Amino acid sequence: MKTTCEIMVQRVLPAIRAEIARVIISEHGRSQQEAAEVLGLSRAAVSQYLSEKRGAEVNFSEDTYKEIRNFTFELLAGMSPKDEVAGMCNICKYVQKSGWLNRNEPDAEQCILCGEPESN
Numbered sequence: 834m835k836t837t838c839e840i841m842v843q844r845v846l847p848a849i850r851a852e853i854a855r856v857i858i859s860e861h862g863r864s865q866q867e868a869a870e871v872l873g874l875s876r877a878a879v880s881q882y883l884s885e886k887r888g889a890e891v892n893f894s895e896d897t898y899k900e901i902r903n904f905t906f907e908l909l910a911g912m913s914p915k916d917e918v919a920g921m922c923n924i925c926k927y928v929q930k931s932g933w934l935n936r937n938e939p940d941a942e943q944c945i946l947c948g949e950p951e952s953n
Contacts, residue, residue, distance in 0.1 A: 837934065837941050844937075845928050848891035849901060849921065850874070851882035856905040858883070863909075871908055894931035900924050 857868040869876045881887045904920045934941055
């Protein structure tokens with residue numbers, strides 16, 4: 834049995850990172866190297882996200898895509914490490930709230946630590 838956090842880290846976090854990288858590059862005109870620096874990843878990892886070798890198996894709700902775009906804008910503007918973590922956790926909450934977890938891992942339960950996503 835996998836915990837909710839294991840599922841989210843193995844399947845959802847890479848998809849969130851992939852979408853953030855895409856937004857940084859396509860919507861903000863930054864390079865792969867700049868996206869890697871913002872995300873704390875190697876340029877090679879960003880390349881794998883963009884080529885869908887990593888993080889390609891999750892389709893997000895429109896609300897989640899919107900949340901990722903907003904979070905990306907805030908990342909590029911500069912955030913404290915604590916706010917970066919809170920932002921990623923909030924996106925994870927949106928994914929859970931969207932029903933993705935129930936559809937793709939029906940035996941998993943909602944995370945008892947996360948609670949509801951913050952509203953903006």
